[in-house]
Amino acid sequence: MKKTLKIISKMVRSLSERTIVSLIYLCGVSSIIFVFSIFFFVFREGAPFLRDCFNFKDFFMSPEWFPTSVANKRYGILAPLAGTLSVTLIAMLIAVPFSLGTAIFIAEFCGKKTRETVKIVVELLAAIPSVVWGFIGLMVMNPLIVRFTGAPIGLNALNAGIIVGLMSVPIITSIAEDAIRAVPDTYIEAAEALGATRWQTIYKVILPAAKNGLLAAVLLGVGRAIGETMATLMATGHSINIPFTNVFPYFHPLDSVRTLTATIAAEMGEAPRLAPDLAGNFPPEARHYQALFVIGILLFIITFIINITADLIVKGIKQKKT
């Protein structure tokens, strides 16, 4: 009797153990399933466009985006591509020095108490919803930029770049800090033993030793900046315009631009999803929706490449260490 009870309790325990293990397994696998099904869905919606009317030159090299034109529908994404590039460029110009400085400060200079405070505040920065950032761009930055630069409108690449830059500070900071802290203490001790000053230690020893991790941090920040939607929709001015020209100064951050993500967000809601006729041909109005999904595929590929690269770089460091 006692023996059977013991066996039963053992079986129950092992059963509940296995239940939980399989649940956790399910959760782990689910993210893979989600990623693949999202990609499948996005690709399926965009596929008819890729099959019937995709032309590399017209799609990537033309700024003419007129998906609802009456006479001549055109699907060129050069302008939003340039817009995304310009916003990301400005964002990184602002975010990288700020975040690396913060990371160095947190990891090497400050005491424990300050470190905790700064870390919490930086993480708080990440907790601000993007629509609030967009609102700041719209209401605060817009008049400031007009006043200080004399630009006709304050909703432009500079505005969105500053906003998105601040948004990517937390992610870059926290990964960069990890990378800096992962530099073995022996390196620093050796530098100090050789009589290096603190700045020399950071500049000549810590930063070179942590450079892969820092690069990964910046790449993830770039991914964040490219993917940002709501804040760029509100702060860029949402205008089809290429801010790069061949006259000095080549790049005009005070031009209104439009990003790839914002184009999808603004137009997807009203672009009709239409079925093909019996012969399998889509009506011309159906192409707008499909073209937006092709932009989605493009974004997916860009962020995928960036994240994979960052991941490989981080993995590289870990392998070196062990």
Next chain:
Amino acid sequence: MKNISGSKGSKGALAYFAVIISGLMLAGCGGTKQSHESKLVIATSGSDTMVNLAQMWAEAYLQVNSNVIIEVAGGGTSVGIRDLSQGVVTIANASREMEASEIEQIKQKTGKTPVEFIVAYDALAVYANKNNPVDTLALSDLAGIYAEDGQIDKWSLLGINMQALGANDEIVRVSRQNSSGTYAYFREKVLLKKDFKMGSNDMSGSKDVVELVGKTVGAIGYSGMGYHTDAVKFVKIAGQKGEPGFEPSIENVTTKKYPLARSLLMFTLGEPDPATKAYIDWILSPAGQEIVKQTGYIPANAVTK
């Protein structure tokens, strides 16, 4: 032996999961049903221009018939028409006529013909910042500013000196996203179906256009006349260059002097059911049309067809 108990374990987990999920779903259903149990819901969606008006009607109608709840959503005319064809809504609000292709699609999908009701008139207003000295623009000036081949990109080309205001000479064109009914109307009536010049600031809502113009000295934008605020002013519109311009107002629309007036419409699938019919009749009654006036639009009966 080990293997068998393993597979049992995962099956058990799945069953457990299923029970939890179905429990959650049941609870969810019960909640929504109860709140609408005895009331009839008429869902409407569509034109962003009409959202404020539709919301006012919906609220006022609650006083008239408390057994009917009117749900109002915006999204744009195209969204409303799409929702109507998918049976998501009973009424589609539209700030433009339905296109032949859309009517055809609805007929194919549902077998019914959409029925049109003119519920109000709106003047598409052209707004400028209140500090901007611009007074009158001809339709051809607007086309020059907005159309793809238009040459007007500086206020000085219109004889307006922005430097006196300390503002940039460049005209900031504020427009709408390319699937909006207002965008399509402007393209048809002002640009004569030509495309817009690239580089306009494309806002996602009627109100956003007016707000941006109110904040930007050198901006010009178009939106419903009901969205006027203190930060902007109406630009008078002349049919031809050299003719006198007219402000969007009830009087100028009813006398057909203002060139950019349009009808605001509601569409139903086939003849509306009694409850919907009662609602639309009430909208067309003096009580409903009084709300049209209050929101800054023009009553349907004011304009002689």
